[in-house]
Amino acid sequence: MDVEKLAKRLKRKDEKALSELILHFTPLISTIIYNVGHGAMTKEDIEEVTSDVFMTLWNNTDKIQPDKLKGYLCCIAKTRAINKLSTLRSGILDIDDYDPEDDFSLVEHSELKELHHTLRQIIDTLENPDREILLRYYYYYQSTTKIADVLQMNQETVKSKLKRTRQKIKSILIERGYGR
Amino acid sequence: MTDLRDIFDDFEEDFALDERTIVEDLGIAPRVIEQRVLNDIHSQRSRHKKHHYLTTFLIAAAISAALVGTTVIAGQLFKPDFNGKFDGDVSALVVHEPQNFFFEPLNDNLEAYFGGIVGDEDTAVASVLLTKKDNTPFLTDEDGILQPVGTLMEDLTETEIWKEPSDYNFLASLRDLKEPTGLDYEYVFYTKNSEHVVMSESCTAVDVRLNEDRTEMTMYINVNVTNGETQGGAASLSFDHFFAYETVGLLAAYQDAGEQSQQQAESLCDRKGIDLHKNCRWVYEDGQYCLYYIERIRYDLPFDMSFTMNYRTENPLKTIFSAAAAPTLLRENNNAMMMLTPFQLTLSAQQLLNAEQITSRIKDYCLTHHCSEEVTQDLLFRATQDSFPETYTLSAIQQEWKGTACHVIDSARSFITMKDGRVYYLVLADCTTNCFPKGNEHLDVEDSLTFFYSDVPIEKPQQSDMLEEIQKTSVLSLREVSKVCINGHLLYQHSAEDTSTVPL
Incomplete structure (x- = not known):
């Protein structure tokens, strides 16, 4: 499937393109919503938020960059899921995964775009499985239990690798002038 | 606190991971979502029609x-x-x-x-x-x-x-x-x-x-x-x-x-x-x-x-700044303020000098610039003279202005950055300077500069049609403004607290 072509058609308000994108991306988007919910959302909730994600996409076709459609959808999915969670008055993180030292208050929010660019560069230099663990945990909201299961690792190993990667990213960012 | 997850939440990047190992079988049928979305779209249209x-x-x-x-x-x-x-x-x-x-x-x-x-x-x-x-x-x-x-x-x-x-x-x-x-x-x-x-x-x-x-x-x-x-x-x-x-x-x-x-x-x-x-x-x-x-x-x-x-009748973005924050941009003065609207940016400031301050300033200035003017007054907004030795002009005052005031703005270092990374350069559109002598002892100076937004840095457009063209091309959404720099000085930065969690 050529997602970029579909995205271009979507920008022209082509409903068929939207249908094809829904069929293609629903499994991924609903999984991200499920992961963000950590079990707090029912199937109906997930269906509702998934639909909402695609409606949001449809109503904001002017904002679509065809080469970044998947990332844009994931981003909408996460924020919509977080919003839904807040209405359900539920927590986001498993207590097992909560790390009070995960403080990345290195930048003002307004500098996030610049930071994203830098972070992307850093992520691309990471070796697997560190890179994969990081992305699964932070980008796809998988729990450390699930990551350990998929990668056939001990959960504690996943957690320690995650912590080391986080520290590494933080120190590189500070070297590059972010933070206090 | 910002954690790494917050940063990833706004990441609109696509990472090449094998989605088959990420996707969960949740029993959600894509066709159901498709039908639901299409129904919503059609009912949205229908609501419009009604x-x-x-x-x-x-x-x-x-x-x-x-x-x-x-x-x-x-x-x-x-x-x-x-x-x-x-x-x-x-x-x-x-x-x-x-x-x-x-x-x-x-x-x-x-x-x-x-x-x-x-x-x-x-x-x-x-x-x-x-x-x-x-x-x-x-x-x-x-x-x-x-x-x-x-x-x-x-x-x-x-x-x-x-x-x-x-x-x-x-x-x-x-x-x-x-x-x-x-x-x-x-x-x-x-x-x-x-x-x-x-x-x-x-x-x-x-x-x-x-x-x-x-x-x-x-x-x-x-x-x-x-x-x-x-x-x-x-x-x-x-x-x-x-x-x-x-x-x-x-x-x-x-x-x-x-x-x-x-x-x-x-x-x-x-x-x-x-x-x-x-x-x-x-x-x-x-x-x-x-x-x-x-x-x-x-x-x-x-x-x-x-x-x-x-309607969301938001006021223009206003911020007060000081000479300490922008030392080469303006002298110490009162009510130095930046106001940002979708179509232009305006700097304004006032300065009230007494006789002693005027005398002191004249002496300082003349010592530095070897001038022989009877009374000399800097503009409130200016770049450093070192940066623009060839264009910087002074205005002299006795009881009234003499000569033409010339504000100097480094367009390459004067810009607005939007949250999505776009940059709009500021082009000086207009400036007004008023001096109000009060008796022989005080001098009240008001100064304001107006800028248009441009996709490219332009030092000093001379033709009015060029200004009009610039004015036509760029209009800012104030909600998307990240920061404002003039002559390299950060005058405004978007507050993180105001940022919605929704990326749209």
């Missing part, structure tokens, strides 16, 4: 100047000209992004482009461009309505001000057209607590203009905003035909539309045997209120149209 509207949106902010020049809403498919639509308080004007616009031609041969809405506290004007799908003209000479009425023109040449009509203006007033034409419309205001208040008399006029080859018809739909408590509204219009007015010729032009002008217009029409109310229309044009003689024409144009215009 003239019920949802509140969403929007940016709002102040507009620059008195909209004497053409203003443009960013990111749209055509550039509406709101010239002359407003003459009130600039700071009260708001810009609405083009959303929730719905257009359905009943004969399926029209294309429509929404140009956005600009409004002030009293009036909002929506702009729509119509074209025919086959790109043929809306009107042809065979229609017989574009030929001037010769005998009438001869009569009118006796009036004080006269010019040939340079284009084909059609003015349609809803007040006149509501009955018995096919026009039907509804306007709904939203109050602060989201209650709807139907104000069906609020659509006051539709100005319809054709371009020179008559293939593009621009409609400006005026809506009265009469309730200060309202937060916005939704309008829907359904046409099947309307009576337009061909502007046959200009009768007179006045500086204002006050009572005296009205009386003069009435007197003029009496002398010419013209009915002011039936045969004339006022048009604000080139800074003047012009009285046109018009001919009424039936015009078939069947379509349904609706739009929402929810």
Whole structure:
């Protein structure tokens, strides 16, 4: 499937393109919503938020960059899921995964775009499985239990690798002038 | 606290991981989602057709100047000209992004482009461009309505001000057209607590203009905003035909539309045997209120149209800064402030010097610059002289200004960064400096600079048409502004607390 072509058609308000994108991306988007919910959302909730994600996409076709459609959808999915969670008055993180030292208050929010660019560069230099663990945990909201299961690792190993990667990213960012 | 997850949540990047190991089997059928979304889209359209509207949106902010020049809403498919639509308080004007616009031609041969809405506290004007799908003209000479009425023109040449009509203006007033034409419309205001208040008399006029080859018809739909408590509204219009007015010729032009002008217009029409109310229309044009003689024409144009215009009357972004924050930009002074609007940025400052300070400053300055002026005063905004030795000019004061003040701005280091990374450079558009000597002891200086936004750094545009071009091309959404730098100094930075968790 050529997602970029579909995205271009979507920008022209082509409903068929939207249908094809829904069929293609629903499994991924609903999984991200499920992961963000950590079990707090029912199937109906997930269906509702998934639909909402695609409606949001449809109503904001002017904002679509065809080469970044998947990332844009994931981003909408996460924020919509977080919003839904807040209405359900539920927590986001498993207590097992909560790390009070995960403080990345290195930048003002307004500098996030610049930071994203830098972070992307850093992520691309990471070796697997560190890179994969990081992305699964932070980008796809998988729990450390699930990551350990998929990668056939001990959960504690996943957690320690995650912590080391986080520290590494933080120190590189500070070297590059972010933070206090 | 920001954690790494917060940063990833806004990441719009695609990482090449094997999705098969990420996707969970949740029993959610894509076809169900597809059907649900398509139903939502269709019911959204249906709601539009039934003239019920949802509140969403929007940016709002102040507009620059008195909209004497053409203003443009960013990111749209055509550039509406709101010239002359407003003459009130600039700071009260708001810009609405083009959303929730719905257009359905009943004969399926029209294309429509929404140009956005600009409004002030009293009036909002929506702009729509119509074209025919086959790109043929809306009107042809065979229609017989574009030929001037010769005998009438001869009569009118006796009036004080006269010019040939340079284009084909059609003015349609809803007040006149509501009955018995096919026009039907509804306007709904939203109050602060989201209650709807139907104000069906609020659509006051539709100005319809054709371009020179008559293939593009621009409609400006005026809506009265009469309730200060309202937060916005939704309008829907359904046409099947309307009576337009061909502007046959200009009768007179006045500086204002006050009572005296009205009386003069009435007197003029009496002398010419013209009915002011039936045969004339006022048009604000080139800074003047012009009285046109018009001919009424039936015009078939069947379509349904609706739009929402929810007000979020945000004030312009204002921030106070000090010489400590921007030492090469300005001297110590009072009330140094930056004000950002969608169309321009303004710096303003005041300075009150007593005799001792003036003397001290003159001595300091003359020691540095070997000047022999009796009294010398720096401008409040300036770059370092080292950066611009060839262009920096001083103004001398005795009791009044002498010479021409010259502000120097480094355009390459003066810019606005948007949250999405776009950069708009600031181009000096205008500066005013006023000195108010108070007796022999005090000197009150007021200084302000106006900047336009440009996609490229431009040091000092000399031609007014260049400035106009810059002004046309860039309009900022204040909600998207990340930071403002002038001469490399950070004067404004968006506060993280204001940021929505929703990335749209």
